[in-house]
Amino acid sequence: MQKKIFAIILIAALAISLFVGCGTKNQGQQPSQQQTQNIAQVLNDYFTEDPNGFDVQESTTLSMYTMARLLYSTLVRYKGETLELEPELLAKMPEVSEDGKVYTFELKRGIKFHDGQTELKSDDVKFTIERMLDPNGKGASTWLFEPILGAKAFMEGKSNSLEGFKKIDDYKFQIILEKPYAPFIQNFAVPSASIYSEKLVKAGGDNWKFNPMGTGPLKLKKYEPNTEIVLEKNPNYFEPGLPKLDEIHFRIIPDDTTAVMEFENGTLDVATIPITEYQRIKDSGKYNVLESVALNTYYFLMNVSDPKWSDVRIRKAMAMAIDKKKLVETLYGPRGTVAKAFVTPGIPGAYELGQGPAYDYNPEEAKKLVKELGGNVKVEAWQRGGDRLTDANIAIQAMAKEVGIDLDIKIVEKAAFGDARSKGKIPANYGNWWADIPDPDNYLYTFFAKTNQMSSGYNNKKVQEMLEQARTETDTVKRNELYRKIEDTIVKEDVAVIPLFHIKSLLATQKNVKGIFIHPTGVTVYINAYKE
Amino acid sequence: MFTSWRCNSLLEYILRRLLFSIPVLIGVSLITFILLNVVPGDPVVEMLGKHADPQTVQKIRQQLGLNDPLYVQYFRFLFNAVRGDLGRSFKTGQPVTKMILETFPTTLKLALSSAFVAIIIGLTVGIISAVKQYSFFDHFSMFIALAGISAPIFWISVIAQIYFGLYLGWLPISGYSSIKHMILPAVVLGIRFAASIARYTRSMMLDVIRQDYIRTARAKGLAEKTVIFVHALKNALIPVVTIIGMQISGLLTGSILTETIFAIPGIGRLSVWALSNRDFPLVQGTVLFTAVVFVIGNLIVDLSYAYLDPRVRLQ
Numbered sequence: 001m002q003k004k005i006f007a008i009i010l011i012a013a014l015a016i017s018l019f020v021g022c023g024t025k026n027q028g029q030q031p032s033q034q035q036t037q038n039i040a041q042v043l044n045d046y047f048t049e050d051p052n053g054f055d056v057q058e059s060t061t062l063s064m065y066t067m068a069r070l071l072y073s074t075l076v077r078y079k080g081e082t083l084e085l086e087p088e089l090l091a092k093m094p095e096v097s098e099d100g101k102v103y104t105f106e107l108k109r110g111i112k113f114h115d116g117q118t119e120l121k122s123d124d125v126k127f128t129i130e131r132m133l134d135p136n137g138k139g140a141s142t143w144l145f146e147p148i149l150g151a152k153a154f155m156e157g158k159s160n161s162l163e164g165f166k167k168i169d170d171y172k173f174q175i176i177l178e179k180p181y182a183p184f185i186q187n188f189a190v191p192s193a194s195i196y197s198e199k200l201v202k203a204g205g206d207n208w209k210f211n212p213m214g215t216g217p218l219k220l221k222k223y224e225p226n227t228e229i230v231l232e233k234n235p236n237y238f239e240p241g242l243p244k245l246d247e248i249h250f251r252i253i254p255d256d257t258t259a260v261m262e263f264e265n266g267t268l269d270v271a272t273i274p275i276t277e278y279q280r281i282k283d284s285g286k287y288n289v290l291e292s293v294a295l296n297t298y299y300f301l302m303n304v305s306d307p308k309w310s311d312v313r314i315r316k317a318m319a320m321a322i323d324k325k326k327l328v329e330t331l332y333g334p335r336g337t338v339a340k341a342f343v344t345p346g347i348p349g350a351y352e353l354g355q356g357p358a359y360d361y362n363p364e365e366a367k368k369l370v371k372e373l374g375g376n377v378k379v380e381a382w383q384r385g386g387d388r389l390t391d392a393n394i395a396i397q398a399m400a401k402e403v404g405i406d407l408d409i410k411i412v413e414k415a416a417f418g419d420a421r422s423k424g425k426i427p428a429n430y431g432n433w434w435a436d437i438p439d440p441d442n443y444l445y446t447f448f449a450k451t452n453q454m455s456s457g458y459n460n461k462k463v464q465e466m467l468e469q470a471r472t473e474t475d476t477v478k479r480n481e482l483y484r485k486i487e488d489t490i491v492k493e494d495v496a497v498i499p500l501f502h503i504k505s506l507l508a509t510q511k512n513v514k515g516i517f518i519h520p521t522g523v524t525v526y527i528n529a530y531k532e
Numbered sequence: 533m534f535t536s537w538r539c540n541s542l543l544e545y546i547l548r549r550l551l552f553s554i555p556v557l558i559g560v561s562l563i564t565f566i567l568l569n570v571v572p573g574d575p576v577v578e579m580l581g582k583h584a585d586p587q588t589v590q591k592i593r594q595q596l597g598l599n600d601p602l603y604v605q606y607f608r609f610l611f612n613a614v615r616g617d618l619g620r621s622f623k624t625g626q627p628v629t630k631m632i633l634e635t636f637p638t639t640l641k642l643a644l645s646s647a648f649v650a651i652i653i654g655l656t657v658g659i660i661s662a663v664k665q666y667s668f669f670d671h672f673s674m675f676i677a678l679a680g681i682s683a684p685i686f687w688i689s690v691i692a693q694i695y696f697g698l699y700l701g702w703l704p705i706s707g708y709s710s711i712k713h714m715i716l717p718a719v720v721l722g723i724r725f726a727a728s729i730a731r732y733t734r735s736m737m738l739d740v741i742r743q744d745y746i747r748t749a750r751a752k753g754l755a756e757k758t759v760i761f762v763h764a765l766k767n768a769l770i771p772v773v774t775i776i777g778m779q780i781s782g783l784l785t786g787s788i789l790t791e792t793i794f795a796i797p798g799i800g801r802l803s804v805w806a807l808s809n810r811d812f813p814l815v816q817g818t819v820l821f822t823a824v825v826f827v828i829g830n831l832i833v834d835l836s837y838a839y840l841d842p843r844v845r846l847q
Contacts, residue, residue: 267704419572
């Protein structure tokens with residue numbers, strides 16, 4: 001009996017080994033990938049989250065931004081890896097009137113949407129802007145076009161047409177602002193500002209977001225929700241010789257560890273490397289590891305209107321309690337650099353790297369301030385989601401404890417966190433900001449204007465007036481001076497935020513993948529990518 | 533005559549059970565609705581992310597009907613749900629029913645394949661362990677079963693991916709498009725359930741084989757195979773069937789960790805995604821679906837009792 005059972009088990013094991021063992025590693029790929037091995041230029045990449053359709057006006061996730069840059073085009077774009085703008089759908093950069101309120105645009109002629117017939121015209125730009133602002137629509141990035149004259153009335157449903165858009169002809173139009181807004185043109189480079197076709201969107205109806213037709217270098221070939229997105233070359237793309245890739249396959253792999261394994265297995269050509277894997281992947285020498293400067297600041301924000309954080313001395317003590325160098329080296333190793341200012345270095349008008357108004361680590365001074373406050377101060381911060389405190393929060397908590405600050409950190413589920421933030425109810429939090437546009441306004445106005453969007457509770461009226469003034473200032477030198485003054489007050493005098501560090505973006509590719517890079521705004525650029 | 537009476541009684545029983553499940557389902561939907569509205573977190577703020585300015589939030593809340601009184605929202609949901617319309621996902625704009633029905637076959641495939649693995653391994657190991665009590669096989673298999681129950685599934689998954697996918701290259705690391713893709717997740721998920729099935733089967737079998745009627749069967753000179761598989765196993769299976777039934781119901785509502793690690797777009801991932809995005813209609817839909825699966829699962833388990841033990845009558 002026993003022998004029989006063992007014999008059955010043995011036969012079964014052999015059968016399974018034969019069944020699974022006769023293949024090679026490459027058989028582990030999805031059939032669609034197998035089929036495409038014969039096509040010359042196919043890049044296999046992944047997202048951790050499905051963008052859920054392709055209406056870039058509805059979502060601001062990184063996967064949607066990446067899709068936007070592939071499927072659609074914007075009026076202007078960043079030149080290569082720089083922060084300099086260049087025309088994309090425009091024939092030339094727009095002309096700006098002396099008072100900074102009137103922008104005159106001219107589109108390139110003959111640009112076709114993915115149907116190969118519909119040509120891009122001025123009306124499409126107007127339609128795109130109005131669709132974003134439509135009070136009955138789902139436009140999530142209304143901030144992009146809010147400075148336009150009449151935008152508020154349009155959003156409130158008080159007018160049917162955007163007053164600040166003047167069509168000159170099919171290819172020329174003007175946009176008039178309510179008041180000058182210096183970084184306005186930058187907004188047109190944000191992926192959410194991709195230009196749609198009025199005719200095709202209307203024809204697509206409810207199904208539009210799953211059958212997008214833009215003017216981008218690639219077009220949608222296949223979409224299996226939560227599984228795979230396949231893009232193919234747009235033969236009508238307006239830039240000759242581009243893109244170099246025939247297809248890009250994006251699998252949806254929610255787990256980073258799985259994605260790294262697929263990458264090491266050769267079934268993915270590109271992978272975002274978690275910091276824990278960075279050194280191992282780099283040292284193996286088998287892959288290209290791309291490190292790119294990224295426009296981000298990791299910070300500790302304190303709500304100055306919260307009674308426990310309202311005394312500037314506790315905020316100052318906190319700023320001097322955190323050993324930023326130790327923090328960044330432990331968390332991100334060579335990938336991070338200590339922040340001395342809130343606005344990331346590299347942004348026009350920002351402090352240069354290593355300079356800025358932030359306090360240095362000084363535990364003795366911090367202890368003195370805590371003593372002044374009566375010793376053993378109790379304060380609270382929140383963490384956005386997670387089942388345990390992050391390493392960064394544990395370290396910050398321990399450093400605060402060293403100087404006598406009892407920092408209680410509560411984990412708040414991410415939707416509840418977002419809700420509390422919109423109501424200004426978060427007492428303090430460790431967080432990060434990745435710039436939408438390379439302008440100090442995108443950091444300082446977002447966090448410290450009276451709209452209190454990020455729950456800073458900031459209420460220094462003088463600074464808030466300066467923030468409004470800086471937005472409308474068209475003289476670059478004066479504007480930069482204003483921002484320095486604003487940042488000095490916020491970071492040094494009021495200590496409303498503690499800039500901690502900046503990190504680089506990391507991307508690993510197989511050795512034969514060339515021409516791909518991550519732009520400082522965080523979006524991966526594939527337009528020149530190819531496989532050797 | 534007898535068969536037709538039995539058939540009618542069975543149908544009546546099933547219908548009665550299904551009717552009783554209606555208040556359960558209404559209760560589940562009501563509790564879910566209340567919880568969703570009590571727990572902090574605005575779906576629109578979550579949708580808009582960092583640029584959630586109050587004006588845009590209000591605009592989209594209006595669009596989604598979230599500014600209506602709560603009772604209006606609930607009855608609207610209920611009214612539509614009884615007509616088979618679970619509404620549209622806030623996040624994707626797709627009908628919830630369609631999203632669930634598109635995802636369910638994948639979960640079903642994973643659930644059935646892992647249940648198959650679990651039942652085959654679990655029953656075999658459990659029976660052998662009981663028959664060969666205190667043998668090396670018994671000690672060894674029960675130790676493995678204990679380890680199987682205790683080991684976290686993500687750990688087993690990653691080890692399996694590294695060994696069979698990356699190191700040996702025998703099986704795909706993730707995905708679900710072919711039978712080969714399903715082997716690792718099914719085995720990883722199945723092994724865990726096999727462990728508990730094995731332990732239950734062993735203990736139930738040990739109970740049964742000490743009964744008088746088994747001694748009688750042996751005394752009659754019946755072959756050991758007949759004694760074990762015909763007389764003992766059927767009687768030992770009743771509690772095991774309950775465990776299997778509950779576990780299959782659990783598997784059919786999705787295994788979040790396995791689906792995430794192996795990149796399988798199943799119901800589990802969909803539910804968590806809906807919840808973390810505060811996608812109210814999708815949360816309501818997936819919870820209701822889960823409840824329906826459990827109601828049907830329990831009904832099937834109860835029906836199987838009657839088959840396994842004629843003394844059990846459906847009332």
